[in-house]
Amino acid sequence: MKWIELEDYVLPVSGESPRLERFSFSISKGDVCWLDTGVTEYAHLFFKALATLAYPLEGRYHFAGERLDFLKPDSILPVKKTIGYITTHSALISNRSLRENLTLMRNYADNDLSARIDDETFDLCRHFSIADKIDLRPEDLEQADMRSAIVIREIRKATRLLLLEKPEIYLGHAGFFLYDWLLRSLMDKGVPVVFTSDDKNFIDSVSNRALVLHDGRLHERQ
């Protein structure tokens, strides 16, 4: 079954650049797609389309068989929170501490102001060496710590699709081993993944599909 399907997609809405030519794309459970693109902006736009952050001018988006209605943005929010989005465009909320950032989604969904972080998330914070910085705000953290927190936040979602930008350099060499292990454990569960990477070993070891995105044109490499 196609888990996610974008049909006859055209974006962005306004005359901005970069621009993706009309394309169709689908991904099923267990698919791990490597996106080969020379220009980062195209990858960002494609990721935004998959993450439903960029609304199309034309086309249809089906998520787990349901067609998304971009005229009702509220109806897309439950889909958004199941998409792990780990790119250089991912961010933490700057006027909240790391703890608040990690509990924000739960606080919002459950109407609960508790600042308690669950054990599994706290274990991840310990592994990524940010447990002692949990009450600091993003401005007081190193970039690697912020990115570690983003990885934890996104992986701890009930992830049904994972979008990754160059995982081999996202956390630096020091954090890659743990990050790689986390990603592989999600892939083993069948979570579909789309990623960009320049690391041939990583690409060869995880991907089972390859997409090429050049000059705004997307096609699958056979």
Next chain:
Amino acid sequence: MSITRLIGRRTIRSFSHITTLLTFASMLLRMLYRRPGEGRTLVRRVALEQIYYTAVQALFVIIPVALIIGSAIIIQFSKLSGQYDLGNIAVILIVRELGPAITALLIILRSATAVTIETGYMKVLHEIDALEMSGINVLWFICIPRLVGITTAILFLFVVFDIVAIIGGYAVVWTVTYLPVGNFLRQIAGAITVADIAVGLFKAVCFGITITVTSTYHGLNVQKQITEIPVAASRAAVECFFYCLVINVLISALFYL
């Protein structure tokens, strides 16, 4: 391009901008009415924080401003009117017109610009995207607390401004004129009506909505560049002030003409 075409194009653009703002305002008011179940506790907390920043912290600015303006009005009009009808003049000028307008101006200078800059930064730094990817409704989480906070703050500060300006006037009357203070207070008590207070409060609510809608709209409309933020803040402040003045005149005309 001919001058007619230029004027026509500008008029269409302004009309389109105002209809966009009205649509945005109606979206926010509908959301406030609907009050989605998710995030209510968080939204309430952010609204309380906004009231603290906009109302409580602004007290240290609005009290001296109200004292200065109240005193100046009483000094000028005690000379002009020969101290007759001083209470009436104080009520007409302070409660009906200057109170809401000066309060709105202070809120625009202190909070509207801050809201535009904050939301603009959130947009440029992809924090708005991060909220959406966490399943958080941005209008509910970002705009509604500011709408509630700023509107409540204007209502509260409007009352404070009126009381302090009139008490400032009272102090001036007591120190620099021969008018018996009891007479001045009697004039004020006689001049002020329930309608004056109700219209003042109505103006404050309209200003609160206008300021929040305009400032959050400009903040959320920032696209990619950090250099867009000061432009958005400046436009938001000027527009807020202009719209508040227009609304002030319209409401005054509606109720007092």
